[in-house]
Amino acid sequence: MNILLLGSGGRESAFASKLAQSPKLTQLYVAPGNAGTPAYGKNVNLRVTDFEGIADFVLKNDINMLIVGPEEPLVKGIHDFFLNHPDLKDIPVIGPQKEGAQLEGSKDFSKQFMIRHKIPTAAFRSFTKSELEEGLKYLETQKLPIVLKADGLAAGKGVLICETLEDARKELKAMLADAKFGEASSTVVIEEFLTGIELSVFVLTDGKSYKILPEAKDYKRIGEGDTGLNTGGMGSISPVPFADATFMKKVEDRIIIPTIEGLKKDNIPYKGFIFIGLMASESPQGKEPHVIEYNVRMGDPETESVIPRIESDLIDLFEGVANQTLSEKKLKISGKTAATVMIVAGGYPGEYLKGKPITGIENLKHSTAFHAGTELDNGVVKSNGGRVIAITSLQDNLFDAVQCATADAGRIYFDARYFRTDIGTDLMNL
Known part of the structure; x- marks a missing residue:
């Protein structure tokens, strides 16, 4: 199978690494990709919102499936573009159509949806x-x-x-x-304003059935101890210790099932990921989940912690989404813990430095480097974004995963680089 994956961040690097493991894959293309994605496929110089350019590439390269990483092309209707194109309508797109993408594209739409279907929210x-x-x-x-x-x-x-x-x-x-x-x-x-602990729950759906993927917790603040400015995410942990079977049953019964059923009742077709940002609030009955927001794609950097824990063939799951046979597929999840530490550019999340040569990626001992804001310049890997590289370690327990990811992040160097050394430490005493 020939697959085109849209995106250029750490999320897409994690997807690419997993897709490359599948015996079903013939050729993977990543548009536009980054300096790390050629390890798994071929980079294609296309913007994710250049629908005509994407269509031309898909037809010329016999693409059998389109996987959409970021939200912008989904909100702008790339799935609908394929369905309405006579030569593309039979090529599966993993990601919702424009109406379903409004769950992320419009906060008001998503809040009205939650109220309509009695989903707990602020x-x-x-x-x-x-x-x-x-x-x-x-x-x-x-x-x-x-x-x-x-x-x-x-x-x-x-x-x-x-x-x-x-x-x-x-x-x-x-x-x-x-x-x-x-x-x-x-x-x-x-x-x-809701108080409690935030976490992210991820669901893959074919519009009829669903699979609950590993949950994760991400760290938004630039500074140690969750201080300073908000960022796109400085790291993530999966699984989340407090998200036990009792809590996840509440999430499934009160949020996931009403969401899937609500989409059906509203006649909104949906094939792809639903990222549910939750607040776990304390109550006499234990932690209670409330939806902060929906996203219509996987999160970043959560994907870099979630994907390594999925042991099933990702392409097989995506075929289940495309053919609405997801209920027949097996989802196997590792019991290990994944910790992701994001290395960012100097100045981030404000005006940040770019074009800095990166060294030490080959020195990692217990982790995988998922490139995010990187580029190849005459064979040299250089920084090209605010969040530059995600370092993920999959280990038997939270302590070891955090230690290994943090130590390996320290083995990578570029001028003025920065990373938090406390990712996951708040979860160790829960």
């Missing part, structure tokens, strides 16, 4: 630019801190947690009146 109201004054009055009735979310995609920057009413008013005006996040904040969701 209380909220949505406001448009013309409703700014109403929104400001609403803020005065809410508890602090309060969460403001741009309705549309804002490159991971559209969620603000405001500690004071003055800050919340200022930011709401900036988002609605001044288009702080462009078109993405033409509608703003004002949401109750």
Whole structure:
């Protein structure tokens, strides 16, 4: 089977490494890929939103399946583009159609979906630019801190947690009146602030049945001890110790099943991943799950911890999605723990350094390097993004996985590189 994988980050590197292990694979292409993906397939110089270019490549290279890594092409309708193209309509796309992708593409859409299908989530109201004054009055009735979310995609920057009413008013005006996040904040969701521990649950569905993939916890803050600015993710751990069978049964019964059934009731076809961002809140009955957000693809850096724990053939699972026979497929998950430490560029998440030669990747002892923001320049691997390389170690327990991943991250060097040394340590005493 010839497969085209769209994307260029650590998530796509993890996918590529797993796809390359399948006996079903003939040739893997990654568009655009990074300096690490040629180890698993061929890089193709295509933008993920160049639908015409992708179509041309697919037809010329006898592609049998398209796997979509990032959210933007899904929200912009690449699956629909294939279905509506006479020469592409029979080529399976792993990723939802445009309507289903609104679960991530519109915060208001996803919140309305959750309310409609009685899925536990934070209380909220949505406001448009013309409703700014109403929104400001609403803020005065809410508890602090309060969460403001741009309705549309804002490159991971559209969620603000405001500690004071003055800050919340200022930011709401900036988002609605001044288009702080462009078109993405033409509608703003004002949401109750939930407390607890966050985790990510991943589901693969063919629209009828589903498989629950390994859960993970990611670390968003740049600084040790979860301090400093938010990032795209500084590391991740899978499994999550507190997500025991009792908690995951609550997640399945209250969130996963109503989500899959809700999509059916709303006549929304869905073939691909559902990433459920959860808050586990304390209650007298134990930890209770609430949905913070849906994403319609795998997370990054969570994928780099989740994929190494999947022992089944990934292409076989994807064929189950394409043919709606996922219920017949076996999902085997390793009992080991995966720890991922993200090495980032100097200055990240602000303005960061690029083009720095990277050394030491061949010195890893107990880990895999999943390239993210890297490029090949005349045979030299150089940094080309904020998050540069994810180092993942799969070990028998959490302590060993964290120790090995952190030690191996230290074996990689480029100018001004940085990584957190405390990824996963908060979970060791749970």
